[in-house]
Amino acid sequence: MTPIRPLFYNIHENYRWAEVLAYLLGGLAVILFLIGVYKHFKRWRSGRSEPFPVFTAERLKSFIKYAFFQGRLATDGYAIVMHLCIFFGMCVLFAGTALATIDQDVAHLIFKNQFLKGSFYLGYKLFLDIFGIALIAGLLLAFYRRYIIKPERLKNLVFPTFPLDSFYLLAMLLFIALSGFFVEALRLAETKVPWAHYSPIGSSLAVLFNTMDKQSLLSLHFVVWSLHGLAALTFIALIPHSKAFHMFTSAASIYLRNMGPAGALPAGEPSGVSKITDFTWRQLLQFDSCTWCGRCQELCPAHISGSKLSPKNVILKLNDAMLKYSPANGTPSAAGQTGENPDAVNKEKTLQDTVFEPSELWGCTTCRACEEVCPVFIEHPRTIIELRRYLVGQGVMDKTLQDALNNLNRYGNSFGKSDRMRAKWTQGLPFKVKDARKEPVDCVWFVGDYASFDPRLQTITQATAKVLQEAGVDFGILYEGERNSGNDVRRIGEEGLFEVLRDKNLDAFSKVQWKNGKKVIITTDPHSYNTLKNEYNWDGANVEIRHYTEFLNQLVKDGKIQFKKQLSGKVTYHDPCYLGRYNGVYEEPRFLIRSLGLDLIEMPRNRSKSHCCGAGGGRMWMEDTAEIKERPAENRVKEAASLNGVQMIVVACPKDLAMFRDAVKTTGNEGKLVVKDIAELIAEAMEIQ
Numbered sequence: 001m002t003p004i005r006p007l008f009y010n011i012h013e014n015y016r017w018a019e020v021l022a023y024l025l026g027g028l029a030v031i032l033f034l035i036g037v038y039k040h041f042k043r044w045r046s047g048r049s050e051p052f053p054v055f056t057a058e059r060l061k062s063f064i065k066y067a068f069f070q071g072r073l074a075t076d077g078y079a080i081v082m083h084l085c086i087f088f089g090m091c092v093l094f095a096g097t098a099l100a101t102i103d104q105d106v107a108h109l110i111f112k113n114q115f116l117k118g119s120f121y122l123g124y125k126l127f128l129d130i131f132g133i134a135l136i137a138g139l140l141l142a143f144y145r146r147y148i149i150k151p152e153r154l155k156n157l158v159f160p161t162f163p164l165d166s167f168y169l170l171a172m173l174l175f176i177a178l179s180g181f182f183v184e185a186l187r188l189a190e191t192k193v194p195w196a197h198y199s200p201i202g203s204s205l206a207v208l209f210n211t212m213d214k215q216s217l218l219s220l221h222f223v224v225w226s227l228h229g230l231a232a233l234t235f236i237a238l239i240p241h242s243k244a245f246h247m248f249t250s251a252a253s254i255y256l257r258n259m260g261p262a263g264a265l266p267a268g269e270p271s272g273v274s275k276i277t278d279f280t281w282r283q284l285l286q287f288d289s290c291t292w293c294g295r296c297q298e299l300c301p302a303h304i305s306g307s308k309l310s311p312k313n314v315i316l317k318l319n320d321a322m323l324k325y326s327p328a329n330g331t332p333s334a335a336g337q338t339g340e341n342p343d344a345v346n347k348e349k350t351l352q353d354t355v356f357e358p359s360e361l362w363g364c365t366t367c368r369a370c371e372e373v374c375p376v377f378i379e380h381p382r383t384i385i386e387l388r389r390y391l392v393g394q395g396v397m398d399k400t401l402q403d404a405l406n407n408l409n410r411y412g413n414s415f416g417k418s419d420r421m422r423a424k425w426t427q428g429l430p431f432k433v434k435d436a437r438k439e440p441v442d443c444v445w446f447v448g449d450y451a452s453f454d455p456r457l458q459t460i461t462q463a464t465a466k467v468l469q470e471a472g473v474d475f476g477i478l479y480e481g482e483r484n485s486g487n488d489v490r491r492i493g494e495e496g497l498f499e500v501l502r503d504k505n506l507d508a509f510s511k512v513q514w515k516n517g518k519k520v521i522i523t524t525d526p527h528s529y530n531t532l533k534n535e536y537n538w539d540g541a542n543v544e545i546r547h548y549t550e551f552l553n554q555l556v557k558d559g560k561i562q563f564k565k566q567l568s569g570k571v572t573y574h575d576p577c578y579l580g581r582y583n584g585v586y587e588e589p590r591f592l593i594r595s596l597g598l599d600l601i602e603m604p605r606n607r608s609k610s611h612c613c614g615a616g617g618g619r620m621w622m623e624d625t626a627e628i629k630e631r632p633a634e635n636r637v638k639e640a641a642s643l644n645g646v647q648m649i650v651v652a653c654p655k656d657l658a659m660f661r662d663a664v665k666t667t668g669n670e671g672k673l674v675v676k677d678i679a680e681l682i683a684e685a686m687e688i689q
């Protein structure tokens with residue numbers, strides 16, 4: 001007797017009407033599915049245009065890694081097991097159902113033959129049983145975590161446009177998987193085929209029905225088969241009308257992800273986004289692909305500090321707004337009621353009026369922790385910055401921020417100091433720092449506003465200059481030609497002012513008298529480093545932008561920096577967001593710290609998980625709002641203070657230095673922790689006075 005897949009077992013012989021109904025309902029489910037998918041497409045297409053990412057082997061590799069193997073969950077063992085079980089369980093069961101349909105409706109009906117027979121059929125059965133149980137295991141893990149452990153990050157805002165939350169979808173999937181096994185068990189209990197053990201789960205469950213007579217088995221089989229089929233078809237029809245659609249959109253979002261430099265903000269509309277259709281189609285698709293996992297929220301320094309901002313809620317609110325307000329929907333109005341003219345409402349109401357509070361959008365430090373951790377590569381900072389641009393245009397911002405922007409506009413720096421004061425710090429040096437616009441140099445040091453003007457940082461800026469001088473680096477600065485680099489101005493949403501600052505700096509750089517064809521620009525400020533490297537148009541010039549930790553690291557390796565003494569003690573290092581997460585510079589500062597003889601102890605949140613100091617995205621120019629319980633810098637200082645024996649936080653950013661020195665005082669860690677810049681430590685080890 002050759003093993004062969006039975007065709008509509010029991011149903012074909014005893015319930016022909018149900019067989020016909022199954023085809024009709026199957027067709028209906030597919031139609032409802034396609035209508036839903038079409039609606040999503042229509043909504044995405046209502047967004048602004050954005051070039052479709054070019055196919056490359058690298059993109060395909062990234063897609064396989066992150067969509068199929070959930071690469072971004074690799075560090076979370078529980079999540080990766082759960083997701084892989086559910087994902088591969090569903091994929092294999094879907095493929096198995098598709099094969100069975102082809103076997104039945106094509107191979108058998110048209111060619112009067114079946115391919116699901118013999119050893120291929122037995123392997124197929126075994127495979128489906130294994131992946132079916134994997135799916136059930138994954139679903140139980142999901143239930144356990146979501147409804148027993150209940151992590152904070154999984155708690156969701158309730159939106160009327162998402163009536164079916166995870167519970168119903170998980171329950172439906174679990175029912176489909178379990179009832180599928182029972183359908184198989186009832187069939188095996190009645191047919192008693194000798195190859196039943198190739199379905200280990202089904203045949204084990206079949207034991208439960210051993211005492212039932214044939215007719216009862218057939219009747220019960222019909223009932224369970226009907227429920228299983230109805231649940232499966234309902235699920236298919238519901239996919240595009242529920243959260244389950246993220247199965248497809250998250251894969252699409254991963255495939256379409258930004259593979260360019262993380263630090264290059266797309267130009268977008270300078271006036272910003274105020275309607276859902278002001279976003280590009282790729283952004284709208286991203287909003288639709290959020291899995292509600294809350295990983296972004298869990299790491300967000302603004303959310304942790306008590307701010308109203310949650311990157312997860314920003315995306316969920318935008319998804320909700322898209323479902324409500326997109327003109328592609330045809331009917332609903334901004335208020336979510338029928339009867340109003342949706343176009344009129346859409347013209348009057350902005351997202352900033354109806355969906356967000358300004359403090360929510362201003363809370364963001366643009367640290368990129370959310371984007372870095374998001375399993376589906378949603379670009380939260382870009383979204384928030386584009387929403388801020390509109391607020392800037394409307395003048396909806398803090399007075400302190402407005403003052404800083406006025407200063408930047410008028411003086412080219414946020415301190416409101418005249419151009420001539422920019423290089424005042426050089427007056428305390430025992431040598432003259434070259435003006436790179438007037439004397440030939442190998443290298444230009446873009447000093448940045450904080451290192452130039454902040455009185456607390458002058459000695460460190462001078463120490464850096466001495467280190468460069470002692471190492472024999474032929475460098476100069478731009479003196480009064482330098483302006484704020486514009487990185488944070490751009491992140492505030494002031495696109496026009498960013499362009500002015502960038503062009504003025506480029507103009508100053510164009511006057512530099514380079515000694516060599518290779519033009520090296522170093523900067524001590526990670527924010528300037530980011531925008532100089534990723535957002536300035538160097539017009540094909542052979543320019544190399546280096547952070548001072550990269551540059552000094554090379555000098556140490558080349559033997560051009562010699563330490564006269566070794567330092568000692570346990571220290572920790574804080575990764576600046578714009579150096580680490582935005583530009584992947586993690587190891588060079590660590591190499592320098594270790595080469596000084598210091599014992600580097602990592603904070604729990606290090607490298608790509610580093611906790612922002614709270615200064616980025618223009619936050620250092622804004623007041624804290626009443627809801628802030630603990631500033632990000634204070635949270636970070638406490639993390640450093642909790643490390644056994646660590647007495648120093650080493651930083652590689654002038655803003656970090658200012659933020660952490662304040663936070664050491666406000667957290668009562670004065671005398672226990674000091675904050676030092678790497679350049680300061682190098683000068684100490686070189687015994688530079």
Ligand code: SF4
Pocket residue numbers: 296299300301302303309310311363364365366367368369370371380381
């Ligand atoms: S960029 Fe940072 S501060 Fe802004 S939403 Fe993301 S995690 Fe929060």
Ligand code: SF4
Pocket residue numbers: 289290291292293294295296297311312315370373374375376377378
């Ligand atoms: S935006 Fe990304 S990280 Fe945040 S909840 Fe959605 S899928 Fe998760």
